Amino acid sequence: MQQLNRFTRKEWSQALYAALVVFCLYTSLFSFRKAFNVAAFNGYTLWGLDYKIVLVITQVMGYMASKFYGIRFIAEMERLGRGRLILVLTGIAWLSWLAFAILPAPYNFWCLFFNGFPLGMLWGIVFSYVEGRRMTDLISAALAVSFIFGSGVAKSVAAFTMNNWQVSEYWMPFVTGAIFSVPLLLFIYLVEKIPPPSEADIAQRTVRLPMPVTERKTLLKNYGTGLVLLILVYMLVTILREVRDSFMADMWRETGEQVDNSVFAQTETIISLFMLVLIASMVMIRNNWRAFNLTHYIMASGFLLCLLVTIAFNKGAISTWWWMLSVGMGLYLVYIPFNSILFERFIATFQIAGNVGFLIYLADAFGYLGSVAVLMSKTVFKLDISWLNFYTGLVMITGFVGLAATMGSAIYFAGKRAASIKSLN
Incomplete structure (x- = not known):
């Protein structure tokens, strides 16, 4: 038992290697998805909607469709040919940006659906390389923070290509993908x-x-109530993340403050480093139930932080930079543990023979469905409110509901564990 609990030097070296590789791989993959968000895409409308809104919704719909498809695909995926599959899916996404650049605006919007769909499959494929290990918490921490870091770097690189190389808004996503294509090949290998x-x-x-x-079906039957609460939590935080990622630059512009190109990478790097240390430290908690339960409280603290800093921002007590950083920290205190620890420890706690991919894609599917619904409500119903004000209101609603759902989930699974212990006795 002592040998089982101790991490060997070989395990540490393999874990650090895996953590570095999946971090760099997913950071490269993010450049094929998030770069376009930094541009304003002014001057066009489609069906009476702002052109950029149409682009964001179209990509998110592709991502959503991918997640619903992935519930079965990722759950049943075999472990052979994954590297080739990553390359093919990313290639399709990159070619969609080429079509986007060549075809005239605004009628090139549909290209973003074919960008979002293949990219939506990649998280489950990449995570399958690292799940089910005693060091998974550490490795998945690196993978999960690449969501934050990769998004910020993609935006900063995209802004650089437009400002320094005079690349147009329409060619910028394809050029940004080209910059990351060589690193992508290396990290797939x-x-x-x-x-x-x-x-x-x-x-x-x-x-x-x-x-x-x-x-x-058996898994859903046995743990359905708790999973519904967790899916609600993930739906809320996915909506926050998608709006923040897609319109972060627009919200900065609405404040009237001057924004340097590096600000996106700056705030996201700070969040990434904090989350990396926090989540990686969970590897030291060997007891799966204790880690699973603690993850609920980490997520609850994220919702609480979002609430408190947004109240302070609305009162003018903190600057836009600190608010954007703090809300980002809060939402990723929910999003990152959910993606990296929660279901990994859930499966281990309740001794389920399955994989994390199924549960994450189930949550992701409804998360992006919620994102589409919120984006449509803002645009189709023509709500006369800025993205900044819309987002602050969204944070307040999400904070209260998310906090309640997270604690409800913690109570439910505590009852499930107590019942399983009782049945064994």
Whole structure:
């Protein structure tokens, strides 16, 4: 037992290698999705809607469709040919940006659906390389913070290409993808070199297997109430993240403050470093239930932080920079643990023979459905409110509801664990 609990030097070296590789890989992948958000795309409307809004909604709809498809695809995915699949899906997304640049605006909007759909499959594929290990918390922390860091870097690189190379808004996404294409090839090669979980990993975290439909139905039947609460939490935080990512630059412009190109990478790097340390430290908690339960309280603290700093911002007590940083920190205190720890420890706690991908894609599908609904409500119903004011109101609503749902989930799963212990006795 002592040997099982101790991390060996080999495990540390393999974990650090895997963490670095998946971080760099997913950072490269983000450049194919998020770069276009930094541009304003002014001058066009479509069906009476602002052109950029149409672009954002179209991409999110592609992402949403991908997540619903991925519930089955990722759950049943085998472990062979994953590197080639990453390359093919990213290539399709990149070519969609080429079509976007060549076709005339605003009738090129549909290209973003074919950008979002293939990219939506990639998280489940990449996470399958690292789940089910005693060091998964550390490795997945690096993967998860790449969401934040990659988004900021993609925006900063995209802004640089427009401001320094005079690349147009329409060619900017394709050029940004080209910049990251060589690193992408390198990290696809390196991710294939990550060794499979060891016997000690399987003993502590359970074996990770494809999940046929019967096993998926059983899982939902046994833990449905708690999973519904968690999906609600994820839906709320996905909406916040999508609006913040898509309109962060627009919200800065609405404040009237001068914005340097580096501000996106600056705030997201600070958040990334904090989250990396926090989530990676969870690897030291060997007890799966304790880690699963603690994750709920970390997420609850994220919703609370969003509420408090937004109240302070509305009262003029903090600057836009500090508010944007703090709200980002709060929402990622929910989003990152959800993506990296929550379901990993859930499966290990309740000894479920399955994989994290199914649960995440189930939550993601409804998360992006919520994002589409919110974006449509702002635009289709022509709400006469700025993105800045819309977002602050959204943060307040999400904070209160998310906090309640998170604590409700914690109570539900505590009851489930107590019942399982009682049945064993």
